[in-house]
Amino acid sequence: MTLLVVKNLHKAFGGVAAARDISFEVERGELVALIGPNGAGKSTTFNIVGGQLAPDRGAVELDGVSIVHKPPRAIWRLGVGRTFQIAQTFVSMTATENVQMALQSAATATFGLWRSAHALKRDEAVALLDLVGLADSRDRSVGTLAYGDIKRVELAIALAGAPKLLLMDEPTAGMARGERGKLMQLIVSLARQRGVGVLFTEHDMDAVFAHASRVLVLVRGEIVARGTPAEVQADPLVRRMYLGTYVGARTAGGDGAGGGA
Amino acid sequence: MTPGQTSAILDVRGLDAFYGQAQSLFGVSLQIARGEAVALVGRNGAGKSTVMKAIMGLIDRRAQAMTFAGHDIRTRPTHHIARLGLGYVPEERRIFTDLTVAENLEVGRLPARGGRQIWTSTRLYEIFPNLGEMARRSAGHMSGGEQQMLSIARTLMGNPDAVLLDEPSEGLSPLIVEQMGQAIVEMKREGIAVLLSEQNLAFAATVAERALRIETGAITFDGPIEQLMDRIG
Amino acid sequence: MSLSFMIAQFLNGLASASSLFIVASGLTIVFGVTRIVNFAHGSLYMLGAYFAVTLMQPLLDLSRSFPMFLLGLLVAAALTGLVGLCIEVVLLRRVYRAPELLQLLITFGLVLVIEDLVVRIWGPLELLGPRAPGLRGAITIAGSQVPSYDLFLIAMGPLVFGLVWLVLHRTRFGILVRAATQDRDMVAALGVNQSLLFTGALFLGGALAGFGGALQIPRAAASPQMDIAILTDAFVVTVIGGMGSVPGAALAALIIGQLNAFGIALLPKSTLVLVFVLMAGVLIVRPYGLLGRPEPLSLRVAVPEGFTRLMPPTPALWLMCGLVVAALVVLPLLADAYSQKIAIEVLIFALAAFALAFLIGNGGVVSFGHAAYFGIGAYAAGLAVKRLGFGMEAALLLAPLAGAAGAAVFGVFVVRLQGIYLAMLTLAVAQIVYAVAVQWIEVTGGDNGIVGVWPARWAEGRVTYYYLTLGVSVTGIFVLHRMLHAPFGYALRAARDSAVRADAIGLDVGRLRLLAFMIAGAATALAGGLYAFSKGSIDPTLLAIPQSVDFLAMLLIGGIQQIGGALAGAAALHLLRVWALPLGDMWRMVLGLTIIAIVLVSPQGIVGGVAQLVQRQRRARTSS
Structure with a gap:
C-alpha cells in the first residue's frame, strides 16, 4: 500500500488560496522534495499533512488511514515525525x-x-x-x-x-555546505534501511537534485511540475517560474568566499 | 578615509546581529552613496532581512561603526534612526490593517528635514492610483500588491533620504512587480538611496546598479550587478 | 414581570454599563498600547472619586450650578490623568520589556502604595460627595421612578465613547495609538517616539478612570476599598470585549450591565456566576474576546528568570535541604510561642507558594488567582468540621480533594487560553469564588466567615501543630518536586517551551496542563486546610486578590526556579509583614514599595539572585 496519499488538497487564508488542488503520493523508502518560491504553499502543505492545519477540502491518508482533521499528537502516534521550518525544540x-x-x-x-x-x-x-x-x-x-x-x-x-513518514521542512537550513551533503546522505540511508518515506522542502537546490527520488514544484499553491530531478531541471516552465531566479550554489566557488558558517 | 566613504549616506562596518543567543550576522560591512540603488541578494535565510532589521535597531546588534548621514546610529533607538531620514519597508509589509489607507500614511508622516516636503499623500496617490481610490477604506481589505504599495508609500511619507526595501517583489504578480520597479525609479529620481533585498535577481537588475551578495550572514560579493549576473549565468 | 419593572431594570443596566465602559475603556487603551495590564487602574478610579469629593464642595460653594459640577468632574479626571502620566514616566517606562508577571506585580505594588496614601490623606472612613445640582430628583418613566442622575450617566456613556472615538480616529495621537496597538515596532520604525505615545496613553487612560470615579460620587461614597472592587469589573469587561478594543469594551459593558440589572432582579445571588459563565463562554468561542484579535507577536507569559534548565538534584542540594529541614525541626525548641505561630504560617505559605511555582515556572500557566484554591481548601476544611462534623484528619484529606475538584472545573476553561487571557480568567475565577464566600452567608458566614475550626485534641498544642505543619509541608513540597523530575514534569516543561513541538511528539498539552492545574490546586488547598486549623477561623480575605498577589510576591522575592525559593519568599514576605504591621496601615506601603523595588532591582528574587551570583563565580573560576 502507498505510504502517503494526498488528494485534491485545498486551503485558503482569508480568500487567498495557499494550496489549490494538491495531489501527490510518497512511497516507502523514497525522498520526495517539495520546492518552490517563498509563499508557494510548501509549509501549508506540510502543516496539513502534520495536522497543524486543517484543509478546506481534500484527503490525506497514511497507510490507508485518513489523518485529515486528526490532531498532530494523534498523527504522530500513527507514525509521522516532523521538523519545522522554524525549528521547534524545548x-x-x-x-x-x-x-x-x-x-x-x-x-x-x-x-x-x-x-x-x-x-x-x-x-x-x-x-x-x-x-x-x-x-x-x-x-x-x-x-x-x-x-x-x-x-x-x-x-x-x-x-x-x-516514524513511517518523515516530514522535513528545510532540514539543512543553517548548515555549512559540507554538512548539508552528509545530512542528506544520512536521511537517504535511513529511508532506504528503515523503509521510511520522506517528504522534504529545501532551498538548497544541490541537496534537492542530488538526493531526491522525485521532485514536486509548487508555485502559488499549485503543483506546476513533477518528476525526477533531471526532468524537473529540464522543464522550461520551472526554469522560468522558479529556478531562473535562484542564486545558486553552483557559482559560489567562483567568488572564492565560500560562506561564513 | 577613502573618497567613497565620505559620500556614503549609510556606512556599516562589522555588523553582528543576534536572535536571542544565536548570532545571525557576522561582520557585515556595506556602504551606500546618496541616491544610489544597491541590491542585496542571497537565498532565503541568508540574512537579508536581518541586515535591515539590525540597521534599524529592531534586533540586538553591535557594529564596529555604523553611521547614517554622518550620525552614529549604533546606540540610537529605532525611532531616532527613522527620524534621521532612514526609511524601512519590511518584508511582511506590516501595514496597520485596523486603520484606513489614509491613516496608514498619516502614521508614516514626519516633518521634512530639509524644509521641502517632497512626498505628500496627494503625490503618492498619483503614483499609486489604487491607494487613492481606497483612501478611506480599511487597509485590511487590500490585496498583497496593494499592501506592498501602501507599505512603501507609508515610508515615503517620512520624506526619507534612504530606504531599506525588504523583498518588495515577493509573492506579487508580474504586473505589480513592474509598478514596484517604477516606484523605485521614481524614488531614485528624488535622490533617495535604496537598499533593496531581492531573491529575484532579474528584477533587482532593472533598478539597481550595484549588488551585494550575502551568504550565511556574511557579504561575499560587492560589485556591479551585471558582474554577479554573469557569474551566475 | 411588569413592563415598568423591565424598563426600570433596563435603564438601571444602561447606567451601570455607562460607568463600566468609561472605566474599562481607559484600561483597554492602556493595555492596547503598552501591553501592560494595569492593576493600578482601579486605584486611579479611586483617586478620581477622592479628587472629585475634595474639589466639588469648594467649587459648588462658588456657584451651585450644574456646569460647575461638570467642571469639577473634568478637573478630577485631568488630575487623575496626570497621576497616570507620572506612573508611566517614573515606573512603567522601565518595565516594558520585562515579563508580564513583573509588570503586573509592579502595578500591584502601586495599588498598595496608593491605597495607603489615600488612607493617609483622606482617612479610612467613607467620604460622601455632594449631589449634582439639578439632578437630585427622579423622573417617572412608564410608571417607575428613575433617578435623574442615572439618566445623566446613561448619556455620559455614549458621549465618552464618541469623544474617545474622535480622539482615536480624528487626531494624529489617536491614529498612532491605534497603530501602536497593532504593531509597536513598526510604529517606531516609522519614526514615532513610543515613550511619548505611552505617556499619552497613560494620561488618557488615567483621565478616563478618574472621570469614571468622579462620576460615582453622587451615587456612592468614596472609600479606600473601591479600587479592587472596580478592578475586577473592569477586567471582566476588557477581557470579554477583547483587550485593546474600545468598541469591544462598550459591547461587553452593555451586556454585563444588563446581565447585572436583570440578574440581580431575577436571581439575586447568581450575578457573579452568570458573569463567569459569560466570560468563560465567550473565551471558549473567541479566545481573544468579542472584538479582540490575537496578539501580533506570540505573547507568552514568561517567568522573571526566563526558562532555565531543571537540573537533576545533586547530593549537595539534598544535603542543603536536609540542613534546612533539620533547622526547622529544632526551631520550636529555641523559639517562643509567637515565633512558633509565625513559623507555622510561613511553612503553610511555603507549600502554597511552591505549588504556584510548580504551575508557573514549569507549566507556564500563570495563575493570578491562586488564593482561590487556598481559600477553597480552608473553607472545605472549616465547613467539614463545622457543618459535617468531620474530624481534623478527615477535613485535611477533604481539603486537597476540594482544591483539585475546583481546579478541574475552572481549569477546563483556563488551560484552553493563552498568555494574558489565561491569567485574567484565573483572576476572574478567584473573584467569583470570593464573591460566593461573601454572599452565600447561610453556608459560609459571609464576611464574618467561620469560627471555631480547631485542630483535633492531639494536635492542639502549638508545638505539635508546628510539627504537623512541618511534616505536611515538607512532604508536599517533596512530592511536588518528585513530580517535576518525573516524566510528567518534563512533559509539562516541554509543553511550556513549545506547545507546537509537544503536540508533534504526541503530548496532549491540554491534559498535561489541566493535571498540573489540579495538582497545584490540591497542594494549595491542603495548605489552606492547615491554615484554617492554625487560625481557628476563616474569612473571605483568604480568597481575595491581595492574597493571590501575596503568593506571586513570595515567588518574586524567593525566585521561581529554585526549590528553596518558595520557602525563602514566604519567610521573607511574612516576616516583612509581621515587622511592618505595627506601623499601622503603613505595612501596605512597605510591601508595595518592596515589590516595586525588587522588580526594578533583582527580578530573579533572593534565591535566584544568589544562585546566579554563585553560578557567575563558578564560571569565572573555571574560565580562569
Missing part, C-alpha cells in the same frame, strides 16, 4: 533531554508522576543523537546550539517515534 532542555522527551512520549510514560525521568530512555536518546552527528553537544542546552545543530536535534526528535 529550549530549556539539553539536546538529550529533548530526544528523551520524545522517546518517553512514544513509550506513553509522560503521565508518570514519581519515577525520575532523568535517566529514562537516556541511552536510546544518546544513540539517536550519535546517529544525526550530535554526540559531542548532547549535554548542551539547545538554546545555545547553532541553528544547524538545532535542526539535527529536531531530526533526532522526529526519529524517536520510529
Whole structure:
C-alpha cells in the first residue's frame, strides 16, 4: 500500500488560496522534495499533512488511514515525525533531554508522576543523537546550539517515534555546505534501511537534485511540475517560474568566499 | 578615509546581529552613496532581512561603526534612526490593517528635514492610483500588491533620504512587480538611496546598479550587478 | 414581570454599563498600547472619586450650578490623568520589556502604595460627595421612578465613547495609538517616539478612570476599598470585549450591565456566576474576546528568570535541604510561642507558594488567582468540621480533594487560553469564588466567615501543630518536586517551551496542563486546610486578590526556579509583614514599595539572585 496519499488538497487564508488542488503520493523508502518560491504553499502543505492545519477540502491518508482533521499528537502516534521550518525544540532542555522527551512520549510514560525521568530512555536518546552527528553537544542546552545543530536535534526528535513518514521542512537550513551533503546522505540511508518515506522542502537546490527520488514544484499553491530531478531541471516552465531566479550554489566557488558558517 | 566613504549616506562596518543567543550576522560591512540603488541578494535565510532589521535597531546588534548621514546610529533607538531620514519597508509589509489607507500614511508622516516636503499623500496617490481610490477604506481589505504599495508609500511619507526595501517583489504578480520597479525609479529620481533585498535577481537588475551578495550572514560579493549576473549565468 | 419593572431594570443596566465602559475603556487603551495590564487602574478610579469629593464642595460653594459640577468632574479626571502620566514616566517606562508577571506585580505594588496614601490623606472612613445640582430628583418613566442622575450617566456613556472615538480616529495621537496597538515596532520604525505615545496613553487612560470615579460620587461614597472592587469589573469587561478594543469594551459593558440589572432582579445571588459563565463562554468561542484579535507577536507569559534548565538534584542540594529541614525541626525548641505561630504560617505559605511555582515556572500557566484554591481548601476544611462534623484528619484529606475538584472545573476553561487571557480568567475565577464566600452567608458566614475550626485534641498544642505543619509541608513540597523530575514534569516543561513541538511528539498539552492545574490546586488547598486549623477561623480575605498577589510576591522575592525559593519568599514576605504591621496601615506601603523595588532591582528574587551570583563565580573560576 502507498505510504502517503494526498488528494485534491485545498486551503485558503482569508480568500487567498495557499494550496489549490494538491495531489501527490510518497512511497516507502523514497525522498520526495517539495520546492518552490517563498509563499508557494510548501509549509501549508506540510502543516496539513502534520495536522497543524486543517484543509478546506481534500484527503490525506497514511497507510490507508485518513489523518485529515486528526490532531498532530494523534498523527504522530500513527507514525509521522516532523521538523519545522522554524525549528521547534524545548529550549530549556539539553539536546538529550529533548530526544528523551520524545522517546518517553512514544513509550506513553509522560503521565508518570514519581519515577525520575532523568535517566529514562537516556541511552536510546544518546544513540539517536550519535546517529544525526550530535554526540559531542548532547549535554548542551539547545538554546545555545547553532541553528544547524538545532535542526539535527529536531531530526533526532522526529526519529524517536520510529516514524513511517518523515516530514522535513528545510532540514539543512543553517548548515555549512559540507554538512548539508552528509545530512542528506544520512536521511537517504535511513529511508532506504528503515523503509521510511520522506517528504522534504529545501532551498538548497544541490541537496534537492542530488538526493531526491522525485521532485514536486509548487508555485502559488499549485503543483506546476513533477518528476525526477533531471526532468524537473529540464522543464522550461520551472526554469522560468522558479529556478531562473535562484542564486545558486553552483557559482559560489567562483567568488572564492565560500560562506561564513 | 577613502573618497567613497565620505559620500556614503549609510556606512556599516562589522555588523553582528543576534536572535536571542544565536548570532545571525557576522561582520557585515556595506556602504551606500546618496541616491544610489544597491541590491542585496542571497537565498532565503541568508540574512537579508536581518541586515535591515539590525540597521534599524529592531534586533540586538553591535557594529564596529555604523553611521547614517554622518550620525552614529549604533546606540540610537529605532525611532531616532527613522527620524534621521532612514526609511524601512519590511518584508511582511506590516501595514496597520485596523486603520484606513489614509491613516496608514498619516502614521508614516514626519516633518521634512530639509524644509521641502517632497512626498505628500496627494503625490503618492498619483503614483499609486489604487491607494487613492481606497483612501478611506480599511487597509485590511487590500490585496498583497496593494499592501506592498501602501507599505512603501507609508515610508515615503517620512520624506526619507534612504530606504531599506525588504523583498518588495515577493509573492506579487508580474504586473505589480513592474509598478514596484517604477516606484523605485521614481524614488531614485528624488535622490533617495535604496537598499533593496531581492531573491529575484532579474528584477533587482532593472533598478539597481550595484549588488551585494550575502551568504550565511556574511557579504561575499560587492560589485556591479551585471558582474554577479554573469557569474551566475 | 411588569413592563415598568423591565424598563426600570433596563435603564438601571444602561447606567451601570455607562460607568463600566468609561472605566474599562481607559484600561483597554492602556493595555492596547503598552501591553501592560494595569492593576493600578482601579486605584486611579479611586483617586478620581477622592479628587472629585475634595474639589466639588469648594467649587459648588462658588456657584451651585450644574456646569460647575461638570467642571469639577473634568478637573478630577485631568488630575487623575496626570497621576497616570507620572506612573508611566517614573515606573512603567522601565518595565516594558520585562515579563508580564513583573509588570503586573509592579502595578500591584502601586495599588498598595496608593491605597495607603489615600488612607493617609483622606482617612479610612467613607467620604460622601455632594449631589449634582439639578439632578437630585427622579423622573417617572412608564410608571417607575428613575433617578435623574442615572439618566445623566446613561448619556455620559455614549458621549465618552464618541469623544474617545474622535480622539482615536480624528487626531494624529489617536491614529498612532491605534497603530501602536497593532504593531509597536513598526510604529517606531516609522519614526514615532513610543515613550511619548505611552505617556499619552497613560494620561488618557488615567483621565478616563478618574472621570469614571468622579462620576460615582453622587451615587456612592468614596472609600479606600473601591479600587479592587472596580478592578475586577473592569477586567471582566476588557477581557470579554477583547483587550485593546474600545468598541469591544462598550459591547461587553452593555451586556454585563444588563446581565447585572436583570440578574440581580431575577436571581439575586447568581450575578457573579452568570458573569463567569459569560466570560468563560465567550473565551471558549473567541479566545481573544468579542472584538479582540490575537496578539501580533506570540505573547507568552514568561517567568522573571526566563526558562532555565531543571537540573537533576545533586547530593549537595539534598544535603542543603536536609540542613534546612533539620533547622526547622529544632526551631520550636529555641523559639517562643509567637515565633512558633509565625513559623507555622510561613511553612503553610511555603507549600502554597511552591505549588504556584510548580504551575508557573514549569507549566507556564500563570495563575493570578491562586488564593482561590487556598481559600477553597480552608473553607472545605472549616465547613467539614463545622457543618459535617468531620474530624481534623478527615477535613485535611477533604481539603486537597476540594482544591483539585475546583481546579478541574475552572481549569477546563483556563488551560484552553493563552498568555494574558489565561491569567485574567484565573483572576476572574478567584473573584467569583470570593464573591460566593461573601454572599452565600447561610453556608459560609459571609464576611464574618467561620469560627471555631480547631485542630483535633492531639494536635492542639502549638508545638505539635508546628510539627504537623512541618511534616505536611515538607512532604508536599517533596512530592511536588518528585513530580517535576518525573516524566510528567518534563512533559509539562516541554509543553511550556513549545506547545507546537509537544503536540508533534504526541503530548496532549491540554491534559498535561489541566493535571498540573489540579495538582497545584490540591497542594494549595491542603495548605489552606492547615491554615484554617492554625487560625481557628476563616474569612473571605483568604480568597481575595491581595492574597493571590501575596503568593506571586513570595515567588518574586524567593525566585521561581529554585526549590528553596518558595520557602525563602514566604519567610521573607511574612516576616516583612509581621515587622511592618505595627506601623499601622503603613505595612501596605512597605510591601508595595518592596515589590516595586525588587522588580526594578533583582527580578530573579533572593534565591535566584544568589544562585546566579554563585553560578557567575563558578564560571569565572573555571574560565580562569
